[in-house]
Amino acid sequence: MFRLLRFLTGVALLPLCVAVTLALLDILSGLPHPANTLLSPETTWLITGYFLWLGMWFFLPQPVKAYVVAHELTHALWGLIFGARVSRLKVTERGGSVNLSKSNVLITLAPYFFPLYTVIVILLHWGVSLFVKPMPLPLLWLFLVGLTWSFHVCFTIQSLLNEQPDVNEYGRLFSYVVIYLFNLAGIGLWVNCTTSASFDDFSVSLMHHTFAVYASVSDEIQLRYNYLHTKILTPFIDLIHNRI
Numbered sequence: 001m002f003r004l005l006r007f008l009t010g011v012a013l014l015p016l017c018v019a020v021t022l023a024l025l026d027i028l029s030g031l032p033h034p035a036n037t038l039l040s041p042e043t044t045w046l047i048t049g050y051f052l053w054l055g056m057w058f059f060l061p062q063p064v065k066a067y068v069v070a071h072e073l074t075h076a077l078w079g080l081i082f083g084a085r086v087s088r089l090k091v092t093e094r095g096g097s098v099n100l101s102k103s104n105v106l107i108t109l110a111p112y113f114f115p116l117y118t119v120i121v122i123l124l125h126w127g128v129s130l131f132v133k134p135m136p137l138p139l140l141w142l143f144l145v146g147l148t149w150s151f152h153v154c155f156t157i158q159s160l161l162n163e164q165p166d167v168n169e170y171g172r173l174f175s176y177v178v179i180y181l182f183n184l185a186g187i188g189l190w191v192n193c194t195t196s197a198s199f200d201d202f203s204v205s206l207m208h209h210t211f212a213v214y215a216s217v218s219d220e221i222q223l224r225y226n227y228l229h230t231k232i233l234t235p236f237i238d239l240i241h242n243r244i
Helices: 002-029 041-059 064-081 105-113 116-131 138-160 165-170 172-194 199-243
Strands: 086-092 095-100
Touching: 002 172, 002 199, 041 138, 064 086, 064 095, 064 105, 064 116, 064 138, 105 138, 105 165, 105 172, 116 138, 116 172, 138 172, 165 172, 172 199
Parallel strands: none
Antiparallel strands: 086 095
């Protein structure tokens, strides 16, 4: 029963995935950029960091242990947030484990949507900004954000391509939707923290696209229902009625 409810919840959240994607694109495209250029310097440095790691991913040995450390520490961190007792943290080249006294969907799926190293970069950025004005090397921070987030994305995709007990525990569709939504919401958050983007603009854009996408889905469902009712159900009912 709970698996069916999670599946239906995942289906219901699919339009929200579209809305969050469109809102994020609005924020990135709205960053100020010089005339006659397609991207702002901020977006350019983010993308540069992202694609640099992508190149490293394909052409250099993968730092598996660094990912395993982040994966298990993220389980532990989110467990602590929800009041779990953490023990027996183990990390090896082949995998890792951590014992938690309680679990929930966020604790279980956190490593797939919470980019620990990106969060560390953002916290360092915030800490430095408290004491140093103006912020030194602002574009370098964006480069590091793009680099670490690409690290997170690459390992997350690789992990999800294999059988994952964390994902199977809550059903694939529901888990994938949660992972996607939290990843994109996280991107929107750290873009607002490290660029000139406005959190209010992101919120307004998200609300606008959410209403628009769900309205479109509702209209499409109504259209399909009317077609089904007119072309199939009504003739079938009339046929049964005439035979009776």
